[in-house]
Amino acid sequence: MTRGLILGALLLLYALVVVPFTTYMRQRPVALKLGYTPAGEALRLVASDQRYLLAQLAVDRVLFYFGSLFTKDGHRVSTPPEYFNMFATMQSALKLDPYNMDAYYFTEAAFTWELKRIREVNNMLDYGMKYRTWDAQLPFYAGFNAAYFSKDYRTASLYMQKAAELSGNPLYTTLASRYFYEAGQSALGITFLRAMEQSAKDAKVKKIYQVRRKALEGITVISDALNRFREARHTLPPDLKTLVREGFLSRIPEDPYGGTFYLDSKGKVVSSSKLAGKQ
Known part of the structure; x- marks a missing residue:
């Protein structure tokens, strides 16, 4: 029982x-x-x-x-x-x-x-x-x-x-x-x-x-290149391709979330994916 x-x-x-x-x-x-x-x-x-x-x-x-x-x-x-x-x-x-x-x-x-x-x-x-x-x-x-x-x-x-x-x-x-x-x-x-x-x-x-x-590693690589460009040219590049073209970045890293990295209006590295999984 x-x-x-x-x-x-x-x-x-x-x-x-x-x-x-x-x-x-x-x-x-x-x-x-x-x-x-x-x-x-x-x-x-x-x-x-x-x-x-x-x-x-x-x-x-x-x-x-x-x-x-x-x-x-x-x-x-x-x-x-x-x-x-x-x-x-x-x-x-x-x-x-x-x-x-x-x-x-x-x-x-x-x-x-x-x-x-x-x-x-x-x-x-x-x-x-x-x-x-x-x-x-x-x-x-x-x-x-x-x-x-x-x-x-x-x-x-x-x-x-x-x-x-x-x-x-x-x-x-x-x-x-x-x-x-x-x-x-x-x-x-x-x-x-x-x-x-x-x-x-x-x-x-x-x-x-x-x-x-x-x-985050991709953003860090781009940000480091961006800082080197800014120190050398005393300005921001118009886009990330400029960093590659002028030798500050070997290539633009891929966003593993499927988006594309770019510079926003404030010169910050962001991604079109907003670093989130596809909804």
Whole structure:
């Protein structure tokens, strides 16, 4: 009898996390659906010792859903992502299991570069630091977000200092010093993207970081050539082809997102793709 009750409770909990509400889903117009996940606090009340399993099921569901939104080459399919539901599901998962690294990693990957939800992501990372007290990755992520996206170098240096103390990694020590000012934003971004790419376990997430890194590397190559031209000629070139024609650039790098790099009206290197996957 007791075993039957436990089994029934587990099936009910699984349904709450994995199976979306039928009425809610019928109202959704998109073909690929993630759906709604109950709040983590509510699930934790009934999950008991199974909360870690339920947390991982919720995370895996989001990873599967997110992977279905991208082609093999890292470009987005036409289905609008359910970003709100993805974030809410990760929040619920972390209420069940605040030690689940997959949830923190995915949140960093999915909600910073395109959505720029830096405050929300760093709040989640701060939450994780209270539990994963040994982990240098969480302050590393938060420090990068503060520096690269928010330009809050003081906060970034504090996060990086914490990452350095936890890991002893000289990279974090460098970033905790004046790296942000001396190396520039592009170098910081490339360093971070390479680290994320190398640590990614999911092939599609790894590809997304790889494409972003290559795009940023292309911008950096052009920007360096642009600076050399400006120092030599004391003016901006009319277009990027001038940099190639006059020997400052061997060739214009390809935008891995499928667009074309060009100079905007302010002389900044941008791309027609806006460095986002094809919608």
